[in-house]
Amino acid sequence: MALRPRNLVLDVCTGTAGVALEIARHHNGQIVGLDVSHSMLEAGLGAVGERSLDGRIQLIQGRAEHLPFPDETFDTVVFTYLLRYVQEPDVTIRELSRVLKPGGELLSLEFGIPENSWIKALWLIYNKVVMPVMTIPISRGWHRVGCFLGPSISDFCQRYPVDRIAAIWRGNGIPLVETRRLFQGVAIVMWGTKRR
Numbered sequence: 149m150a151l152r153p154r155n156l157v158l159d160v161c162t163g164t165a166g167v168a169l170e171i172a173r174h175h176n177g178q179i180v181g182l183d184v185s186h187s188m189l190e191a192g193l194g195a196v197g198e199r200s201l202d203g204r205i206q207l208i209q210g211r212a213e214h215l216p217f218p219d220e221t222f223d224t225v226v227f228t229y230l231l232r233y234v235q236e237p238d239v240t241i242r243e244l245s246r247v248l249k250p251g252g253e254l255l256s257l258e259f260g261i262p263e264n265s266w267i268k269a270l271w272l273i274y275n276k277v278v279m280p281v282m283t284i285p286i287s288r289g290w291h292r293v294g295c296f297l298g299p300s301i302s303d304f305c306q307r308y309p310v311d312r313i314a315a316i317w318r319g320n321g322i323p324l325v326e327t328r329r330l331f332q333g334v335a336i337v338m339w340g341t342k343r344r
């Protein structure tokens with residue numbers, strides 16, 4: 149992320165503001181975190197307050213598909229683990245690009261599926277067996293998450309492989325989309341700059 153002084157950053161689906169807080173550690177500009185969930189934002193507000201960053205991080209409730217900001221508002225827009233939760237990823241990416249200034253950066257982080265067949269087998273065992281079983285003693289809510297995550301990632305990656313997502317970015321004003329697979333492809337970072 150190329151952060152210049154006084155950049156205005158939007159963290160979409162900020163959740164408990166973990167990414168917004170991390171950006172604030174490296175950047176002295178203003179950050180807006182947006183999420184649809186009131187309870188996630190409440191936890192985020194607590195975390196922001198604890199670090200006395202209320203003056204720099206603003207958290208607001210809203211949907212990624214209909215962002216409450218004018219066109220070309222932000223210098224940087226980031227989103228982590230969002231697209232699996234929206235009905236129409238194409239529409240959402242168009243909306244994220246709309247609020248980005250020309251020359252601004254769009255960045256994302258999402259889970260992926262390893263390409264190497266051995267690592268993919270381990271990944272499948274982890275997601276289909278370890279996660280569902282390991283979460284049973286924690287709570288019913290965590291068990292639901294443990295059962296949900298693997299199928300959610302598999303389903304999304306089948307419908308929206310990285311090349312398809314990159315094509316959607318390109319179709320929405322980000323001509324050069326770069327990607328990096330982390331941890332053998334378990335996570336995928338994408339970034340690009342909006343056409344001027």
Ligand SMILES: C[S@@+](CC[C@H](N)C(=O)[O-])C[C@H]1O[C@@H](n2cnc3c(N)ncnc32)[C@H](O)[C@@H]1O
Nearest residue numbers: 161162163166183184185188211212228229233
């Ligand atoms: C897995 S969490 C990721 C949170 C955060 N980005 C992180 O990496 O820690 C997904 C978040 O997306 C939010 N979310 C889901 N659908 C959304 C939507 N349509 N618009 C905005 N936020 C949404 C959820 O409320 C949740 O906080």
